[in-house]
Amino acid sequence: MTTLTALVDAAITLADTTNDRILLGLSGAPGAGKSTLAWHLAAALTAAGVPATRVPMDGFHLSDAQLAALGRRERKGALDTFDGWGYLALLQRLRTERDHVVYAPEFDRTLEQPLAAGLAVAPDCHVVITEGNYLLAPAAPWSSIRHLVHEIWHCDLDDAERRHRLIERHQRFGKSAQAAADWVAQVDEANARQVNAWAPAATRRIDVAQLGLPPGRD
Template sequence: MEARELDLDRLADRARALVADGRRRVLGIAGPPGAGKSTLAGQLAARLEGLAVLVPMDGFHLAQAELTRLGRAARKGAPDTFDAAGYAALLARLRAPEPGVTVYAPAFDRALEEPIAGAVPVPPGIPLVITEGNYLLHDAGPWSAVRPLLDEVWYLDLPDGDRIPRLVARHVRFGKDRDHAARWVAESDEANARLVARGRDRAQLVVRMD
C-alpha cells in the first residue's frame, strides 16, 4: 500500500493512467465520514475534463420511510442503512458499458436527506467512473461484493482533530442544531468511522489529507 500527501495534479495523472487504454475503469475513493471524499472526487472528475463521471455510494441510502419502518433511522449511515447489493449491481453494470446505452445512477440530496433515483447519467463513452463512499472497503455481508468491482481504491486519511469539526459543521449546514450535530457525530458517525478504518489496508493508496 502506497501513501502520499494530497496533490491533485498527481492524483489526476494516476487516474488518467487507469484509462490509458480507453477501456472503462472504476476508481473508488473511501474513507470515514468527513474525510473529504465527495470534495476530492468532485475536484478529480472536474480536473479530468470529460474523461470521468462521479457516481456516489450515498445514492444507495435507504429512503427515510424505509429506515423508520426497519427501526434504523437513528443509525442512518451505518452499513445496513444502504442497499449494498443494489450498489454492487450498478457497479457491475458500469464496468461493462453497452454501446449507445446511458446508465442512470442515483444521487443523494443532503438538503432532503433522501436518495434521488436516475440523477447521474453515465454515457457509455466515458472511460472512468469515480465512486466514493464510506464502505467501499467493507468486507461484511453484501458489501464484500463491492471491492472486487473496483480497479483501484484510494483511502482518505484526515486527522480526527480536523475531520470531526468539519463533520459537525456539515450537519449544522444541512439543518441540525449544533448540539444535535455534535451528539450525532459522537454516537453515530464515529462508530461508522471506526468500522471504515478497518478496511484501510485494503486500499492501494492512502491519501493524507492534512
Template sequence: MEDLARRASELVADGRRRLLGIAGLPASGKGRIAEQLLARLEDRAVLVPMDGFHLAGAELRRLGRQHRKGAPDTFDAAGYVALLRRLRAAEDEVVYAPEFRREVEESYAGAIAVPREVPLVITEGNYLLLGQGVWGHVRGLLDECWFLEPDDRQRVNRLIGRHMRYGMSRRQATEWVYRSDERNAELVATTRNAADLVIPGDPT
C-alpha cells in the same frame, strides 16, 4: 492533487472503462477530492457516489434504523453492487445512477447519467473496502481504491458543521456525530489496509 489526477488519468490511458473508488471515514473529504478529479479529467470521468443508495427515510423508520442512518445496513448494498457491475461491463448506451441530496436527506433515482463512452467512473463512499456481507463484492469491482486519512479533529469538526448546515443545532449535531457517525468511522478505519493508496492529510 495533480499527482492524483495523473494517476487517475493513467488508469484509462487505453480508453477502456475503469472504476476508481475513493474510500474513507465520514467527512474525510471523499466528495471534495472526487469533484477535483472531475474538474481535471473533464469529459473522461463521471462521479457516481455510494450515498445514492441510502435507504429512504420511510424505510429506515419501518426498520427502526432512522437513528443510525449511515451505518452499513442502512444502504441498499446489493443495488450498489449491481450498478457497479453494469458500469464495469459498459454494455448499455447510458446507465443511470441515483443521487443523494442532503437538503432533503433522500435519494433521487436516475439523476446521474453515465454514457458508455466515458472511460472512468469515480465512486466514493465509506464502505467501498468493507469485506462484510454484500459489501465484500465492491472491492473486486474496482480497478483501484484510495483511502483518505485526514486530520481526525478537522474531520469531526467538518462533520458537526455539515449537520448544522442542514438544520441541526450544535448540540444535536455533536450528539449525532459521537453516537452514530463515529461508530461508523471506527468500522471504516479497519478497512484502510485494503486500499491501493492511502492519502494522508489534505491533498488539495
C-alpha cells in the same frame, strides 16, 4: 507529498491501459473528504481529455420510510442502512453497459433522501470515480466491490478536523449545534472507527489535508 496532480496522473495512467471503463473507488470515514476529492478528480480528468464523472455510494442510502420499517432511522449512515446489493449491481452495470446512458441515484442533502436517476453516466465516460464509506467493508455484498473496481484509494484526515467539518455540515443542513455534535459523536464516529479499520486493504492511502483542496459541492 501527495498532490491532486499526482492523483490525476495516476488515474490517467490507469485509464491509458484500456479502452474499457475504469472504476476508481474512494473510501474513507464520514467527513474525510471523499466527495470533495471526487469532484476535483472528475473535473481535472475531464479537463485533461479523459471523460470522468462521480457516482457516490451515498445514492444507495435507504429511504427514511425503509429505515423506519427496519427500526434503523436513528442509525442512518451505518453499514446496514444502505442498499449494498443495489450499489454492487450499479457498479456491474457501469463496467459492462457502454452503449447507453447509465443513470445512478444521488443523495440529496437537503431532503436527506436518495434521489433516483439524479446522475447520468454518458457512454463516453471513461473513468467513474465512485466514493463512499463502505467500499472496503469485508462482508457480502460489499466484499465484492474490490473485485469490480480497478483501485480503491482511502482518504485519511485528522479525526478532530474531520469531526469539525462534519458538525459544520450537519448545521448547514439544518441541525442545531447540539444535535450536530450529538449525531457526530453517537452515529458518525462509530462508523468512522469501522471504516478506518479497513483502510489497510486500500490500494493507496491519501493524506487529504496535504491536497489543500477547496471545499466544493458535498
